[in-house]
Amino acid sequence: MTFSGTMGMPLHFGRMPNWFTEHMGELSKAVVESVIQNYGKSELLTRMSDPNWFQALGAVSGMQYNSSGVTAAVLGSLRRKINPIRDELGVYVLGGKGKAAWRAPKQIEQVADKHSLDGDELVRSCQLAKRVDNNAIQDGYNLYQQHVILTDEGDWCGITQGMDTSTRRARRYHMHSPSVRSFVDDPHTGIVGERGDSILNLADSRADNARQHIVEMTQDEPRAVLDAAREITMGNYHEVRDQDVDLKRLGAVLALSHGQEIDNFEDLLMLKGCGPQTLKALALTSELIHGDASRFDDPARFSFAVGGKDGRPHPIDREALRDTINHLQDSVEQSKLGYNEKSKALKRLHRATRHIEDTRAPEANLDELTSAEWARAEKSGGHTFMGKVIPGVTKTIVNMQNSLLYGKSDDDAS
Numbered sequence: 001m002t003f004s005g006t007m008g009m010p011l012h013f014g015r016m017p018n019w020f021t022e023h024m025g026e027l028s029k030a031v032v033e034s035v036i037q038n039y040g041k042s043e044l045l046t047r048m049s050d051p052n053w054f055q056a057l058g059a060v061s062g063m064q065y066n067s068s069g070v071t072a073a074v075l076g077s078l079r080r081k082i083n084p085i086r087d088e089l090g091v092y093v094l095g096g097k098g099k100a101a102w103r104a105p106k107q108i109e110q111v112a113d114k115h116s117l118d119g120d121e122l123v124r125s126c127q128l129a130k131r132v133d134n135n136a137i138q139d140g141y142n143l144y145q146q147h148v149i150l151t152d153e154g155d156w157c158g159i160t161q162g163m164d165t166s167t168r169r170a171r172r173y174h175m176h177s178p179s180v181r182s183f184v185d186d187p188h189t190g191i192v193g194e195r196g197d198s199i200l201n202l203a204d205s206r207a208d209n210a211r212q213h214i215v216e217m218t219q220d221e222p223r224a225v226l227d228a229a230r231e232i233t234m235g236n237y238h239e240v241r242d243q244d245v246d247l248k249r250l251g252a253v254l255a256l257s258h259g260q261e262i263d264n265f266e267d268l269l270m271l272k273g274c275g276p277q278t279l280k281a282l283a284l285t286s287e288l289i290h291g292d293a294s295r296f297d298d299p300a301r302f303s304f305a306v307g308g309k310d311g312r313p314h315p316i317d318r319e320a321l322r323d324t325i326n327h328l329q330d331s332v333e334q335s336k337l338g339y340n341e342k343s344k345a346l347k348r349l350h351r352a353t354r355h356i357e358d359t360r361a362p363e364a365n366l367d368e369l370t371s372a373e374w375a376r377a378e379k380s381g382g383h384t385f386m387g388k389v390i391p392g393v394t395k396t397i398v399n400m401q402n403s404l405l406y407g408k409s410d411d412d413a414s
Contacts, residue, residue, distance in 0.1 A: 007051035007172040009068040009234045016073060017385055020309050023321050024061045025077035027285075030328035031057060032082060033089070034289045037335050037343065041090055045157040048149055049176035053288070054159070055299035060281075060288055062321065064310045065244070065300040066234040068170035071161045072097045075147045087114075090152035101146035108150060115152045122150070125177065126158065168236075238401045240313040242366055244300035251362030252353050253283045253304075254369070277320035277376075278327070281305040285324055286350040307373065307382065311398035313366075314373035315382030315389050 035044045047053045058070030061077075079093040086092050092111050095104035105123045112119030126148055145161040158175040235241075257279035274282065284305040287295055306324065307316040331342040356362060376382070378391040386394060 006174065007055055007234070009066050009070070009170045009172070010168060010236050015385055016069075017309070017387075019318075019383075020062060020316070020385070021073070021077050023318075023325065024063070024073065025081040026325045027061050027321070027328070028057060028074055028078045029081035030325060030332060031060075031285065031289060032078065032091070033332045034328060034343070034346075036089060036091070037332065038289065038347070041151045041153065042155055044091065045149060045151065045155055045176055048159070049157040049174045050293065050296065051172060051174050052296035052299055053293075054172075054174070056288055056296050056302040059299050059302040059308075060285055060305040062306055062309050062316050064238070064308050064312055065240065065303040067310075068161070068163070068172075071145060071147070071159065071170075071172050075159065087152075092150045092152075094148040094150060095146045097145045101144070104146055104148050108148060111150055111152070112154075115154075117152075117154045122154065122156065125156065238310065238312050238398075240300050240303060240366065240370075244298060245364070245366065246298045246301060247363045247366070249295075249298070249357060250301050250304060250364040250369075252357035252360070253280055254364055255356050255360065255362045256280075256283055256349075256353050274323070274327075275320070277306075277317050278323040281317075281320045281324040282327060282346065283349055283353050285328065286346045287353065290347050290350045304369070304373075307377070309383075309385045310401065311384045311389075311394065312401075313370050315377040315384050315394070317377070317380075318383055 059065040094107040143162040147159045257276040306321040
């Protein structure tokens with residue numbers, strides 16, 4: 001069992017409109033199927049076990065990029081969409097939030113029986129992962145979610161989440177089975193989150209002396225898991241700021257979607273006719289499917305694909321969201337029939353973006369981009385969790401969220 005790292009996030013509260021959960025599930029399902037078709041089930045687990053990639057999946061689907069709700073929202077909507085075809089895919093999304101988390105062992109046994117897997121060992125791994133997260137790493141976060149993504153070959157990825165109500169922070173933990181390749185160079189590169197109070201990490205190899213004086217929780221000692229070298233701070237603010245985004249990478253996406261690059265890349269002509277908003281969303285979604293680990297250090301950038309339900313960085317463009325889902329679903333269905341042209345075009349879309357990034361010096365201006373997207377939303381009818389954008393009203397409410405959720409921001413503090 002290997003610890004991939006953790007993601008620290010502020011606690012967010014709010015509702016999920018039915019239209020949003022439906023679209024989010026469809027987009028997440030299309031991404032998952034595309035990854036499996038192109039790279040296999042093991043690669044899907046590799047990506048799901050990376051905290052940054054997982055957060056980017058939530059952002060590209062319309063969730064607030066730094067929200068604690070990404071975990072339950074992504075895996076909940078994915079479970080509803082994937083499980084009806086789970087036997088076909090060979091991928092099972094198990095467990096859940098609250099009481100649903102306790103059903104994971106029984107669900108694992110059922111999958112193991114169906115595919116002649118070692119159910120006892122899989123259940124033991126599931127329980128060990130939960131105990132390591134909740135007991136061996138004493139960081140003040142109490143677990144309330146446990147999700148397991150299991151394949152018909154016995155590989156798995158465990159995702160658990162805890163909360164600290166005193167600091168209004170959440171922390172998500174990612175583990176994966178030994179047979180799953182780490183998505184990062186060092187599988188033990190540790191915490192990706194906000195550094196808070198001291199953490200008693202009994203799973204660290206350096207805690208040998210401490211472990212000798214504590215009642216052994218399992219027969220296997222946890223391996224070295226946490227190292228603050230890969231720390232990413234998810235700030236206590238709602239908006240997307242310059243420091244959250246690789247502006248050159250975002251600039252390349254904007255140059256592709258608003259320029260004439262489709263005409264310059266013959267392989268992309270199949271995508272000609274897409275509007276700039278859909279091209280932007282497709283480019284970022286293509287990167288999520290085909291990009292390497294180094295591309296996901298700034299998950300906030302992916303929130304510019306279709307926008308966010310909380311109006312950050314801007315309201316959701318439902319037309320671009322639907323078009324993106326349709327393109328991805330069409331690509332998946334055509335590939336099942338042996339027609340890979342559209343799938344290849346989407347893969348080359350990411351390469352085209354990288355080409356612009358490498359040969360030019362594009363850099364996005366977040367203030368200008370956000371203002372333009374809000375103006376478009378007010379004119380053409382963007383959506384947030386409150387419904388259709390009301391010019392002059394919705395934005396005012398959204399701008400109040402920082403103080404309502406967090407009090408004064410760092411920028412406001414004197």
